[in-house]
Amino acid sequence: MAGYKSIWVFLEQNEGVLEEVSLEVLGKASELASKVGAEVTGILLGHNVKRLADEAIKRGAESIILADSPVLENYMTETYTEVIAGLVKERNPDAFIFGATNNGVDLAGRLAVRLGAGLIAHVVELELEEETGLLLGSVPGFGGSILAVCKCVKGRPQMVTVRPGIFRALPPDESRKGRIEEVQVRLKPEDIKTRIVEKKVGKAIDISKAEKVVIGGVGTGGDLSLIKRLAELIGGEVGVTRPLSDQGIAPRDIMVGATGVGLSSKLAIVAGVSGAAHFLSGIDKVENVIAINTDPDANIFNHADYCVVGDLFKIMPELIKRIESLKG
Amino acid sequence: MRMVVCVKVTPKAEQVRLDPTTKTLIREGVESEINPADKNALEMALNLKDKHDGEVIVLSMGPPAFEPHLKLAVAMGADDAILLSDRAFAGADTYPTSFTLAMGIKKLGNVDIIFCGEGSSDAGTNQVPPGIAEWLGIPQITFVNKVEVVDGKVRARRTIRGGYEVVEAPLPVLLSVELGCNTPRFPDFRRKRWAEREFRLKVWNKNELGVSEEQVGLKASYTTVKELKEAKMRERKGEFIRGSPEQVTEKLLEIIKQYL
Ligand SMILES: Cc1cc2nc3c(=O)[nH]c(=O)nc-3n(C[C@H](O)[C@H](O)[C@H](O)COP(=O)(O)OP(=O)(O)OC[C@H]3O[C@@H](n4cnc5c(N)ncnc54)[C@H](O)[C@@H]3O)c2cc1C
Ligand SMILES: Cc1cc2nc3c(=O)[nH]c(=O)nc-3n(C[C@H](O)[C@H](O)[C@H](O)COP(=O)(O)OP(=O)(O)OC[C@H]3O[C@@H](n4cnc5c(N)ncnc54)[C@H](O)[C@@H]3O)c2cc1C
Numbered sequence: 001m002a003g004y005k006s007i008w009v010f011l012e013q014n015e016g017v018l019e020e021v022s023l024e025v026l027g028k029a030s031e032l033a034s035k036v037g038a039e040v041t042g043i044l045l046g047h048n049v050k051r052l053a054d055e056a057i058k059r060g061a062e063s064i065i066l067a068d069s070p071v072l073e074n075y076m077t078e079t080y081t082e083v084i085a086g087l088v089k090e091r092n093p094d095a096f097i098f099g100a101t102n103n104g105v106d107l108a109g110r111l112a113v114r115l116g117a118g119l120i121a122h123v124v125e126l127e128l129e130e131e132t133g134l135l136l137g138s139v140p141g142f143g144g145s146i147l148a149v150c151k152c153v154k155g156r157p158q159m160v161t162v163r164p165g166i167f168r169a170l171p172p173d174e175s176r177k178g179r180i181e182e183v184q185v186r187l188k189p190e191d192i193k194t195r196i197v198e199k200k201v202g203k204a205i206d207i208s209k210a211e212k213v214v215i216g217g218v219g220t221g222g223d224l225s226l227i228k229r230l231a232e233l234i235g236g237e238v239g240v241t242r243p244l245s246d247q248g249i250a251p252r253d254i255m256v257g258a259t260g261v262g263l264s265s266k267l268a269i270v271a272g273v274s275g276a277a278h279f280l281s282g283i284d285k286v287e288n289v290i291a292i293n294t295d296p297d298a299n300i301f302n303h304a305d306y307c308v309v310g311d312l313f314k315i316m317p318e319l320i321k322r323i324e325s326l327k328g
Numbered sequence: 329m330r331m332v333v334c335v336k337v338t339p340k341a342e343q344v345r346l347d348p349t350t351k352t353l354i355r356e357g358v359e360s361e362i363n364p365a366d367k368n369a370l371e372m373a374l375n376l377k378d379k380h381d382g383e384v385i386v387l388s389m390g391p392p393a394f395e396p397h398l399k400l401a402v403a404m405g406a407d408d409a410i411l412l413s414d415r416a417f418a419g420a421d422t423y424p425t426s427f428t429l430a431m432g433i434k435k436l437g438n439v440d441i442i443f444c445g446e447g448s449s450d451a452g453t454n455q456v457p458p459g460i461a462e463w464l465g466i467p468q469i470t471f472v473n474k475v476e477v478v479d480g481k482v483r484a485r486r487t488i489r490g491g492y493e494v495v496e497a498p499l500p501v502l503l504s505v506e507l508g509c510n511t512p513r514f515p516d517f518r519r520k521r522w523a524e525r526e527f528r529l530k531v532w533n534k535n536e537l538g539v540s541e542e543q544v545g546l547k548a549s550y551t552t553v554k555e556l557k558e559a560k561m562r563e564r565k566g567e568f569i570r571g572s573p574e575q576v577t578e579k580l581l582e583i584i585k586q587y588l
Contacts, residue, residue, distance in 0.1 A: 014489060074493075077458070077468055102488055106470045109458030113426060118550030121422075121453035129554075140559060141451050143341040146353075148451070148553045155550040194467045194497040197483065204490030212587055234588060246508025252487050259447070259507065267587045277341040278449070284562050290583065299342075305565040306583060308576060318577045323584070 004038035004133070008093040008157065010084075011044040011056050011064075012104055014075070018052050020206060021099030023059050023169035025162050028126055029097055030060040030170060032135075035128060038094065041065060043087065045080055047073035050180070057178035060170045064178060069185035071192065075103045078194055079187055081110045087183065088115055093157045095135055097126075100161035108161050118152030119159040124166050135160060144258045144281025165208035165262045205237070205253045212236030212267045215256055215283075219272020219293065219312060222249045226316040227271065233323045239263070241273050257282035271312040275300030292316070329382030329477070331373045332433055333443045334460070335366040335401055337394045338450045346558050353556065362397050365445025365507035367404075372475060372505050373443045374405045374513065380477060382440075383407045387432050389417055389425060395529055403515035403523040410436070414533040419546030426459025428544050431537050433464060441482065442502040446471050457504035467497040473509035 007029045012019040022042075029040045042061035044053055046068060053064040067083050084107070088096065096111075098104040100122035112119035123137035129151060135158045138147040152158040207213055212234050216227035222244060231238045240250040242257055256263060258278040264285045271292040273279065280303050283289055291304035292312050301307040308315060343358045362370075373384045386401045386409040388394055398409040412432050420428065433439055442464075444457040454470070461468035473492075474485040482501050485494045515523075534544060542548060569579045 019489070075488075076495075077470075081462075102471045102486070105454045106458055106468070109422070109453075109455040110462050110468065112455065112550075113423065113459045113462040116550070119422065119453075119455055120551060121451070121455060136554065138557075139451065139453070142339070142344045143449070145341070145559055145561075146344065146346055147557050147559050149555045149557065150551050150553055152550055153552050194469075194495055196493050197496050198494040199491070200493070201488065201491035234584060242508060253490060258452070267584070269584075280561070281559070284559075286562075288583070288587075289564065290580065301566065301568075303561065303564055305567065306580070307566065307568045308580070309568065309570075310576070314573065315576065315580075318573060319580055319584075322577055322581050323588075326581070326585075 004033070004036040004094045006039045006041050006093045007033050008041050008043055008096040009061065010096070010098040010104065010107070011042045011052065012075070012099055012101060013044070013046050013049055013052055015201065016046070016049060016052070018055060019099055019101060020169070021101060021104070021162065021164040024164070024167040025097050025099055026056060026060040027170045028162065028167040032126070032128060036133065039063060041093065043084060045072045045083060053180045055172070058172040058174060058176050062178050064180045066180055066182045067185050068182060069187070071187050071189055072185065074196055074199065075107070076192070076194060076196065077106055077110055078192055080107050081114060082187060083185060085111055085114050088157065096157040096159045098159070098161045100163050105161055108159055112159050115155070115157070117155040117157055117159050119161070120150045120152065122161050122163040124163050126160060126162065134158065140258065140281060143277030144284070145277050163262065165264065205251070207237040207239055207254055208261050208264060210237040210263070210265050213239045213263055213265045215239040215241070215268060215270045215273060216244065217241040217271065217273030218243050222247065224250065226312065226320065229320055230269065230316060233320060233327065236267070241279055270300060270304065271316065273300050274298050275303055329376065329380050329440045330438055331376065331382060331384045331441045331443065332436060332439050333366065333370045333373050333384060333386050333401070333406065334429055334456070335370065335386050335388045335398065336363040336445070336448050337361070337388065337390060337397045338363045338448055341449050346556055351556050360397065362401060363445050363448050365447060365449075365505060367512040368507060368509050369443040369445050369505040370401055370404060370406065371510045371512040373441070375510070376441070376475065376477065385410065385436060387429060387436070388412065389428050389432070392531070398529055399523045399527055400515060402527050403520040404513055405519070408530070410530045410532060412537060413531050414544070416534050416541050417545045419549065420544065421549035421551045422453055422455035422459055423550050424544045424548035426456045427463055427548070428537070428539065429456070430460045430463035431539055432532065433460070435532070435537060440499045442500070444502065444504045446504045446506050454504070457502060461502040464500070464502070466500050466502060468502045468504070469495045469497060470504040471506050472503045473506040475503060
């Protein structure tokens with residue numbers, strides 16, 4: 001049996017805010033740790049981020065290792081890998097879990113090779129193998145239609161990245177206490193080869209937990225005005241398929257699918273979307289899917305509850321008009 | 329400038345099925361293609377070549393069946409293509425995959441920029457690019473959608489949550505390129521015919537790469553796949569709403585009302 005003393009969780013912060021997926025990972029790690037009697041340790045890097053350590057403790061971390069330094073203010077592959085690899089080599093955690101954000105996989109992928117560790121990618125299920133106690137992570141492949149159940153047969157820590165929006169964060173528990181250990185950062189600015197010359201981040205929109213979402217695809221011709229209006233009327237969010245983000249018509253944050261957001265809404269209205277494998281995994285958890293498409297054979301109709309064969313530019317304005325008059 | 333583009337050949341995701349009894353992938357009749365993001369990576373490299381001159385070499389690890397796809401990459405404009413192929417490479421997880429590709433890059437020598445796709449369309453772990461960069465001990469910039477080379481340095485714009493950042497790094501550097509960030513060029517007809525008929529693909533096995541059996545493939549992997557399973561897709565009603573436009577709107581309204 002794999003013995004566990006500690007499970008580490010990478011606490012990703014951007015602009016002084018913890019990523020939601022890091023809290024989700026903390027929730028999952030706590031559940032696993034309680035089964036094997038391990039401690040959950042949050043790894044937090046940044047500048048002036050101590051209060052995030054307190055927040056992580058309320059959300060399930062038992063201890064925090066904090067590296068606080070001006071050179072760590074923004075995520076950079078070089079600096080974060082250097083600091084974290086040093087910590088892992090010194091303390092040998094049994095498992096190390098990351099959120100599968102762009103920065104999370106950038107870091108985990110680099111660390112795994114430096115440490116000589118196995119890395120299981122963007123899992124949607126994570127459990128313990130009964131016979132061995134090893135982590136078993138289900139990795140969606142081929143757009144999400146097939147899951148590969150992977151484990152780390154050698155090398156430590158067992159490393160895993162977790163797809164955002166899959167696991168549940170624990171509600172904050174104000175009474176929880178934990179240790180915060182601050183470590184020295186020995187990086188010198190002159191040793192760092194890369195630098196960020198420009199950074200532009202707005203408030204990231206999170207549509208993964210929206211109750212209602214209206215999704216526009218290539219069939220909109222890139223004109224999302226009807227999609228936006230309908231979303232507004234029903235109090236929902238707007239989503240798009242990947243090609244619309246590729247063309248810069250909509251931000252990556254609202255892209256639905258295997259490489260975008262997984263929805264968990266009650267209702268999704270999907271218009272002008274063909275239903276490619278890489279898209280479908282993004283709407284699989286939606287309770288009720290309405291699809292509008294001109295092509296009666298579109299694959300989206302095999303994955304919708306209500307199917308409307310028709311032109312979205314004719315159907316949606318009618319619908320919008322009716323809802324408008326309904327709301328007065 | 330000497331540039332390498334790492335290209336994987338992947339099956340079309342829509343066509344891949346799991347055999348319900350053996351739980352293995354059904355490969356018969358499944359078409360394959362250059363991994364879509366790798367076409368964007370190639371396009372980005374060819375663009376830099378157009379601007380700065382230099383050479384673009386395509387590098388792939390896989391079975392001999394990859395050959396026609398690598399020739400297509402040459403038809404699109406790559407100057408050369410190399411396939412790392414050996415039975416010993418089979419069953420590799422991302423650790424030996426990135427190692428083997430890094431060894432190919434070392435053998436090529438004097439490479440300024442290495443391009444990868446952000447992820448593959450089959451497993452899509454996104455782990456190979458950072459792995460290669462670590463084996464080579466060079467900087468990486470991942471999820472890049474725009475690049476320029478200024479004064480011997482690369483400036484690349486990468487997507488992060490809520491926006492983007494521009495990262496500057498000295499050469500040599502590895503970039504992973506965002507799927508869909510550009511429009512890959514079509515192969516020129518004449519060049520295509522030349523690539524198909526006359527271009528000779530170089531194939532390097534483990535001896536030519538100077539690696540041992542223990543360093544590659546399944547043996548050198550840290551992870552294993554215990555089993556494959558079908559992702560259970562949610563059952564849907566699949567009810568078609570038909571009738572006059574008014575009737576369709578009426579019915580849709582009825583459904584949507586429950587959520588208002
Ligand atoms: C590695 C990889 C990852 C990917 N990840 C994602 C992902 O996360 N999310 C994602 O969405 N895609 C992803 N893709 C892309 C995916 O394969 C498809 O290309 C994409 O989902 C297609 O988008 P679409 O349905 O909007 O466009 P199309 O496939 O072009 O479909 C447009 C549809 O609109 C219909 N239409 C046209 N006009 C009208 C009209 N007036 N009214 C109604 N219907 C109309 C057409 O009949 C057609 O069915 C990925 C691809 C790869 C290779
Ligand atoms: C469903 C499934 C799940 C898997 N899960 C894991 C896992 O969790 N952990 C793990 O370590 N392995 C996993 N594997 C194995 C993994 O797919 C292989 O190691 C594969 O060789 C490379 O990984 P990738 O396709 O994910 O590459 P990615 O890292 O997604 O590829 C990014 C880029 O790297 C380059 N690249 C990748 N492979 C090659 C190649 N052969 N030749 C040239 N360039 C290449 C391309 O430019 C590509 O766009 C899984 C395989 C499957 C089928």
